[in-house]
Amino acid sequence: MIIKSSAYKYIFLFFYFLVVCALVYNANSLSISYKEAVNFFINNSLLSIITNFSTSLFGQNDLALRLPFLLLYILSMGLMYKLTENFFKKEIDRYVNLAVFCVLPGLLSASLLVNSAIITTFFILLYLYVYKLTKKHCYLLLIFFLFIDNSFAIFFLALFFYSLKERDNTLLISSLILFGISMGIYGFDTQGKPKGFLVDTFAIYASIFSPLLFIFFFYSIYRTGFKEERTLIWYISTTSLFFSLLFSFRQRIYIEDYAPFVIIFLPYMIKLFFHSLRVRLKQFRRRHYLLTSITLFILSINVLLTLYYKPLYLFMEEPKKHFAYKYNFVKELAQKLKEKKINYINSEDEKLLLRLKFYGIEEGNKYYLTTKEQYFYDLKIEIDYLNKVLFTTYLIKENEK
Known part of the structure; x- marks a missing residue:
C-alpha cells in the first residue's frame, strides 16, 4: 500500500x-530543583531573565x-x-x-x-x-x-x-x-x-x-x-x-x-x-x-x-538514587504545609528553603523543618507514590520568645 x-x-x-x-x-x-532556584532567585544570567519574565506573565x-x-x-x-x-x-x-x-x-x-x-x-x-x-x-x-x-x-x-x-x-x-x-x-x-x-x-x-x-x-x-x-x-x-x-x-x-x-x-x-x-x-x-x-x-x-519516571521509585530502596529525585517532592511538601496554614519555616537545609520559597513558603522562626529523622516532633510530613513513602520531613514548633 x-x-x-x-x-x-x-x-x-x-x-x-x-x-x-x-x-x-x-x-x-x-518541582523546582536547587540549581533552578539559584538561577531564578540569585543569579543574574540569561536563564534568570527568561524564567523571571515568564513567571511574571503567567504566575510563579x-x-x-x-x-x-x-x-x-x-x-x-x-x-x-x-x-x-x-x-x-x-x-x-x-x-x-x-x-x-x-x-x-x-x-x-x-x-x-x-x-x-x-x-x-x-x-x-x-x-x-x-x-x-x-x-x-x-x-x-x-x-x-x-x-x-x-x-x-x-x-x-x-x-x-x-x-x-x-x-x-x-x-x-x-x-x-x-x-x-x-x-x-x-x-x-x-x-x-x-x-x-x-x-x-x-x-x-x-x-x-x-x-x-x-x-x-x-x-x-x-x-x-x-x-x-x-x-x-x-x-x-x-x-x-x-x-x-x-x-x-x-x-x-x-x-x-x-x-x-x-x-x-x-x-x-x-x-x-x-x-x-x-x-x-x-x-x-x-x-x-x-x-x-x-x-x-x-x-x-x-x-x-x-x-x-515515577514508577521507578517503586523498585528502588533508596529514592535519592533516582535520576529525577532533585526535581520531585518539594511542590507537594509546600502544598501540605499550606494546608496546615504554615507559610513560614526555618531549616538547616538552605537548599530546601530556597526551593520552598518558589512556592510561597518563606523563611521564618515559628516552625523548624528538617529531613533528618527525629524522635520528638510536632508533625511528620510524608510524600508517597502508590503507598510507598519517598520523602519524609519533620516539623517542630519553635518556642516563641
Missing part, C-alpha cells in the same frame, strides 16, 4: 502533539517556569523541519528524522529543565537555517552568541576548522577572535585535581541518544568524515564530540555545553541509514531491520523513562 507524503505529515503531527502534551504534563508536575508556578524552554523546543522542531527540506531522498525519511529528533531523551530533558541546552540548540539551528537560506555566515548572530552562553566557544572553534577547509579568511579571523573573546569572558575551568571521566561522558551521551543510536552516531561521524563531504554540521558535531571526550580525560564536563552541537548531526545519521538500507536487495535487509527494531525499542524505553 502506497501512502501519500501528506499522510506522513499528519501521522507525525499527531505523534508530535502527543509528545508535547506529555511534556506539558511533566513540566507542571516537576512550575509550568510558567519551564514554558520558555518548551517553546524553544517547539521552535527547534520547526527549524529542523525547514533545515531538512530537500535534504532527504524520500519524504518519509524526513519525518522519521523529525520523529526521532523530537523524542531524543536529551532533547526532551532539555525542554523540561531550566538550563541552557535547549537555548543553544535553538540558536545553532537558527544559524544553520540562515546559512542555508543565504549561503553566507551571519556575523551579527555570531556576535550575539557571545552573550548567550559559554558553550558557543566550541561552535566558534568548529567554524575556525571549517574556515580552514573552505579557505575563508574572513570566517577564520572572525571565529578565532570570537573564540578568544568567549574564553576571556567565561574562562575555562581548570580547577580540581585531574581525574578521568571518559566513561561517564560516554554513558551520558548514550543516555542522550539511547545506546545503539549513539554507536551509530560514531559510525556516521567516521563514515562521513572519510567517505562523504565534510559539511559545516559535520565540523560542528565532530569538534564538539572530540573536545568533550578530550576534556573528559581530565575533568567532569558539563554535557549541556556540548550535546546541542552533537545532536544536530541526526539528519545525516538518518540519511546514511536509509542509504545503507536501500542499496541492499530486500533479502539482505534483515539485519538492518533487526538492528532498527532493537534501536527503536531501546529508544522507546528511554523516552518512557524520561517522561514517566
Whole structure:
C-alpha cells in the first residue's frame, strides 16, 4: 500500500502533539530543583531573565517556569523541519528524522529543565537555517552568541576548522577572535585535581541518544568524515564530540555545553541509514531491520523513562538514587504545609528553603523543618507514590520568645 507524503505529515503531527502534551504534563508536575532556584532567585544570567519574565506573565508556578524552554523546543522542531527540506531522498525519511529528533531523551530533558541546552540548540539551528537560506555566515548572530552562553566557544572553534577547509579568511579571523573573546569572558575551568571521566561522558551521551543510536552516531561521524563531504554540521558535531571526550580525560564536563552541537548531526545519521538500507536487495535487509527494531525499542524505553519516571521509585530502596529525585517532592511538601496554614519555616537545609520559597513558603522562626529523622516532633510530613513513602520531613514548633 502506497501512502501519500501528506499522510506522513499528519501521522507525525499527531505523534508530535502527543509528545508535547506529555511534556506539558511533566513540566507542571516537576518541582523546582536547587540549581533552578539559584538561577531564578540569585543569579543574574540569561536563564534568570527568561524564567523571571515568564513567571511574571503567567504566575510563579512550575509550568510558567519551564514554558520558555518548551517553546524553544517547539521552535527547534520547526527549524529542523525547514533545515531538512530537500535534504532527504524520500519524504518519509524526513519525518522519521523529525520523529526521532523530537523524542531524543536529551532533547526532551532539555525542554523540561531550566538550563541552557535547549537555548543553544535553538540558536545553532537558527544559524544553520540562515546559512542555508543565504549561503553566507551571519556575523551579527555570531556576535550575539557571545552573550548567550559559554558553550558557543566550541561552535566558534568548529567554524575556525571549517574556515580552514573552505579557505575563508574572513570566517577564520572572525571565529578565532570570537573564540578568544568567549574564553576571556567565561574562562575555562581548570580547577580540581585531574581525574578521568571518559566513561561517564560516554554513558551520558548514550543516555542522550539511547545506546545503539549513539554507536551509530560514531559510525556516521567516521563514515562521513572519510567517505562523504565534510559539511559545516559535520565540523560542528565532530569538534564538539572530540573536545568533550578530550576534556573528559581530565575533568567532569558539563554535557549541556556540548550535546546541542552533537545532536544536530541526526539528519545525516538518518540519511546514511536509509542509504545503507536501500542499496541492499530486500533479502539482505534483515539485519538492518533487526538492528532498527532493537534501536527503536531501546529508544522507546528511554523516552518512557524520561517522561514517566515515577514508577521507578517503586523498585528502588533508596529514592535519592533516582535520576529525577532533585526535581520531585518539594511542590507537594509546600502544598501540605499550606494546608496546615504554615507559610513560614526555618531549616538547616538552605537548599530546601530556597526551593520552598518558589512556592510561597518563606523563611521564618515559628516552625523548624528538617529531613533528618527525629524522635520528638510536632508533625511528620510524608510524600508517597502508590503507598510507598519517598520523602519524609519533620516539623517542630519553635518556642516563641
